[in-house]
Amino acid sequence: MWIDENLTWDPSEYGGVNITTVKPSDVWLPDISLYENAQKEFINFQETFIMVSPNGEMDWYFPATVTSLCKVDITYFPYDVQRCNVTFGPWSYMKHMVDFQLSRHSDTTMDLFHQNDVWVLQHSVGQTLDKELCCDNRTWSAITYQITIRRMSLFYTKTVVLPALLFTMLMTIVCWLHPASGEKVTLAVSNLLALILFQQLVADRMPPSGETTSILVDFFISMIAMCGVEVFCAIAVLRIYHMGGQTELPHFLRRLMLYGPVLSLYNGKRTKEILKTQQANHE
Template identity: 25%
Template sequence: MAVDSPGCSYVSLLNHLGVGPNNHTHSALRPVRNWSTPTYVTVDLYLYVIIDVNEKHQSLTTGLHMFSSGWTNELLRWDPEHFCGIYTMTIPEEYVWRPPTSIMESFDAKLSYEKSSYVNLIASGWVTTGESYKITSTCKMDLFKFPFDTQQCKLTVLTILNTIDQIRLYPGSNSADVLSGSLMVFQAQGEWDLIRINVTRQNLTIGTSVWDTVIYTIVMCRRPQLYVINLLIPVFLFLVLDLMSFFINEVQGEKLSFKVTVLLAISVLLLILHDMLPSTHDRTPLIGVFCTGIFLFVGFSIVETIAVSFLMRMASKCDLAAFSRETREKRVQEEASGQGPVVSTVKGVEQDTAIVSLLRLLLEEVRKLRQSTCPQPARHAGSACVCLKTAAKAINTLYFILYTCAAVCFLVGVFKQWYY
């Protein structure tokens, strides 16, 4: 056909193919000449943004580009030489049939733009299209190593309405090409880094029905800096402060009030952590074990402080009772020695007489009589006070050593599981 022929326009080609808004044959039915012939469809998904990862609801919101998704249309073929070399043209998507592909894990999928889409039609009958989607899908996350975790979320592309006998799905690119293409358009968003994308093709069998599926496994790594600064370091510093509180004076009650304040601060961080992590996870995340373990350390430390304070208070009461007894003893001894001046006077007046000897004997007898009639102080009071103080100091020292060793072993164990 000549170049200046009326067939050199897209309109004449569309009329020849019978494609248009009033012809629903090409858009309603699968485009094969024999109904038993399967339609071959290729898909290509490229990740360009990670919008949100919700650990509480186990969901992933992503932005996806669908490039060069194509299929064979046996009813829309022409010879370019008969139409002035027209090899390809772009037509509205509602003019032709499109495979009903969907993502199995998705529960909310939206186009990234409102205008109508177009498809690219090639002379061989190959139809290609490209669109951008915002998809929210389910993702079973392993949060055991949170916030040093790596997540794998799957996006399974399939055609629910057509089994493998009708539509065959194939990935348009391998894993390396999809990853490199995604990294070229990827926009870092929030706390996640894209590590790799694995592309596999599998069959999904339910009962007697079999579907072709293309699975895109997105592997992403979390950036833990924010959680380290806002959660891990404060909780660790609270543990260090609790260890340092063993050097605070226990007499005035400052040590106990300080430990209670530290315990309340850890409780606030535990409430924040509870709002972030799911409550139905199979394994308790290590960050929960870390915070709860330090909470228990501080709690047992408060119990130990209360016990030591009780012993010190009993020792103080014992010292006060012993001091009052010593005061009474001194008073009794002073009263008993009140005859001293009389004896010295008699001694000065009548030395070397028999009366002086008699008075001395009488004085000795009076002293013995007073000592036998006065109540004897409890000699064990002072030793009991010393025993209470010694026990309190021994308990405090022993607990500090055990507390430090247990805390170090606990931290080493937790951090070892985090990094290995």
């Protein structure tokens, strides 16, 4: 909405006409551009009529399609929340020529937003600001809207997160499996291959980003590394089991397997004794 002093009249002199419509090509239009534009045409709008009031107030409502750039942070994918700034302002007119202000009547509304299956629009906040886009200290008046959208994570929870937790549970089952069963290494290797395959499938669904990495990627890398160590440990356990006590264990392995748990148990008992002594002295 803006005021055009050249389009004013007295309704009593024109049969009580208090509103009329004109074509956009017949009057002056504000130079509106999207600064974060990502397509060839800056703003693709339809040539709808402009409603003109007797005081020269121009109301122009038109449907438009814009494509904006937005920096995406996928650290908490698929539970991420994205905040995108959309800035509208003049491309040629400086602030002393055209001063952009938020509407006095109403701001952005989410009533016309069509819900989709990927994003949920949480809120949108607009503010007026001054931008210096060129040399010679020239200032442009613009309006920036911060749009907050949240990814719908139910699909990813069922297809990515829950299967990943089940694979993690399978890793613990390998440790419980008795060496005499003969399937300890087979289960560990199968779990490792399944994790690698599932990680590739998840990577294909994730949005690519060179600046941030999702916690799911770090989780799968950790799980694959732990599963590889588990395969090595399963082989070592089977090797020791099939020795039958005829071959002496290496000194470092015997110290790791026997002295480590005993030392931990001793430290735990020693800590309890010290606490009891301190409590008795305090009493």
